[in-house]
Amino acid sequence: MDTSNGMTKAFSFTAHHTLPVRSHPVLDAYISELIPRLSGNVHSDYHLHEEALRLPLDPDILAQVKKMAKHFATSRLKYVIVIGIGGSNLGTKAVYDALNGSYDLALPRLPKLLFIDTLSGNTIAELNDILAPVEHAQDMLINLISKSGTTVESIANFELIYQMLEKRFPNIASRVVCTTDRGSALWEIGEQRGFGLLQIPAIVGGRYSVFSAVGVFPLFLAGVGMEEFQKGASHMLQSAFSEDREKNFARNSAEELFAAMNEGCSMLNIFHFNPELESLGKWERQLIAESLGKEKDLDGRVVHAGITPIVSIGSTDLHSMAQLYLGGPKDKFTMLIRAEEKTGERITAKGILSPLGVEMAGKGPSEIMEAIYGGVLATYKEHGLPSLEVRLPPVSPYVLGAYMEWRMAVVLYLAKLMNVDPFDQPNVEDYKKVTRAILTKN
């Protein structure tokens, strides 16, 4: 059975149901509970974790970011060094890469965001080489992002990069903005040192924070239209918590994925057919994995719940993973996502290799990609593989905002259906404890 499940200004999608999808009344109750918390013209006053989803409605965030940018973003700004890991950079990188593509580093476009997440001596040395031509501290800005203010990698990266830059720019302290919880130890050091300070609402967890200063500040500096980004999310917020089940496709997609999980799907394959959306896939990967992968449920029972999100890129991974996806175990639910593209230059009929691709003559890259996408859609259907077809308009801040808000709503619904807490990550502490012990001992 095929149904056209949803259509907004932002996107449409179609589900190929291979399983019966039923309605869960528990979600009706959840929606009724949330609606008053997620609407209205409310400012920075957050009480429920779920209120992270109304960040796009909060006018204070962009106002504070603009004020900070006015002070820090001179017209000569070339590089923003974004130091953060996990929820502190995945959303920002998702939006930045979606709009700037895979070759941004090679192009002279400025200002540019440079992302530093994990620790590597090589990366620090390479950053030094990239910044070698920079002559003034005013050409750079360091944005250190850590909610707790204690993230090992980000603290270490900041120290190493600061040490390195201080040798060349004695006034580098004037070029630091920290995004963190108000009152964290990092916040206090920042106050003493005169760093710029942006706060993350205490209740907002890293993986839900892209619409807070975490994402909005660096993206605004990079020239991304933040009003449009917020507007896309705000529009999505309305339909994502609609009480009308027919119109609520966030709820529908959660119920469909939940049905697939109960039928044995242990993986969610996030299959993007636009290569510049790979980082968006990695943002969603964290959102799904950390929010739903739980040792215990809300009643304290050991359940080892979760679904493993994997990211695929069309058409690259058709030449890598498709054999497994089509022939191997039927253990995945797949989102096949394709954003419109400009047609681009067309292939001439008198090309060098024309005899090898007569059917491509006169076509542009986006038309050929559409045919590949169509081939994959038909094949998934034919093989009876559970999947969701998602069509996006051309990638824009509006569309990205709507997409990200949609996926956050889906995760809240899924957590409710699975009876797990989508806002904690207790097991991450396990390896951190040992790491700290090793560091202290050595």
Next chain:
Amino acid sequence: MDTSNGMTKAFSFTAHHTLPVRSHPVLDAYISELIPRLSGNVHSDYHLHEEALRLPLDPDILAQVKKMAKHFATSRLKYVIVIGIGGSNLGTKAVYDALNGSYDLALPRLPKLLFIDTLSGNTIAELNDILAPVEHAQDMLINLISKSGTTVESIANFELIYQMLEKRFPNIASRVVCTTDRGSALWEIGEQRGFGLLQIPAIVGGRYSVFSAVGVFPLFLAGVGMEEFQKGASHMLQSAFSEDREKNFARNSAEELFAAMNEGCSMLNIFHFNPELESLGKWERQLIAESLGKEKDLDGRVVHAGITPIVSIGSTDLHSMAQLYLGGPKDKFTMLIRAEEKTGERITAKGILSPLGVEMAGKGPSEIMEAIYGGVLATYKEHGLPSLEVRLPPVSPYVLGAYMEWRMAVVLYLAKLMNVDPFDQPNVEDYKKVTRAILTKN
């Protein structure tokens, strides 16, 4: 039970067995059959698919590559545009990225490889911008790689890039080298046009071709030590097909992974703790997925066999996936892989953020990463998660060659244990047929 399973000049590894691993006599027979085909000083005369693993021993490959490079690689070579997808570029990109890091595009190092795989109008336009400063055709080289010579994306990308460059460089035809099957339609067009031509032995499939001209030509142009790369693989080849089970850790790791699969592991998590090895992970992802993901076994029975490989990066994904990996379903076998690094600059004890990380004072990035890796190893063990600890010396062409040869051998053994054909990919045709039909109709 912990055992130290293997140690070569290239690397050591330790398995934390949570399951009994038994020996499979079918592999003894397979090894006896293969040994005469995989050893000796044999030239370009390939009969068995498995002989792809002796490509590193073939002196003709590098000789032909060097001859081609002498003709094409002028001292002014700046950009090699590598057009290929799947098996035609994943191995090359794995080695190139491992040695050049994530920021290569931003750095002035030349010559540089530019990889073009999937089709995107944006990518072509960006390539045009990157090449804008180039003044002479001699500064560039196009290497089109397609075994069949008919890969839709690569043919289309070549046509579009050629069209674009021909406007500025009328003699661009003199700067093309095609790597393809001898006698393919592409080979014939190349001969007519006077392109450079490098062949892939007919029996060698894309995902096993990195040691053929597919990988060796562009990597040689990029200045990667191909003798060392081959040497690492050749050394590994000896132990990977040793009849002594104790010394044969390719066999051991295959038998261990097979045991994990039989106990319900549906995923292989390739977890690299050096961020520059992400592309190496993507190379292995194809190798595992395409070789083992099969609808039918060798007896024609419908089995939907396979294990889904996923790639994780430490420490980045600890802040994204670790909650799921540690708390969620126990459905993964994990390889935890860490290559040694130079210590790098150390964090001063009088840093700006010293109060936030007293335990990091005096340490370099590699020491902190070691502590994180140690924390993860201990936690996997504590949680009883099946895993393999792999320790590599500093990343080099030798180590990469050995690693890639090891993984190819593991896949051959696994295919034998699973009774599937590791050399075909019949289901990939499914979507291609529909794609061609759509292209022809429109």
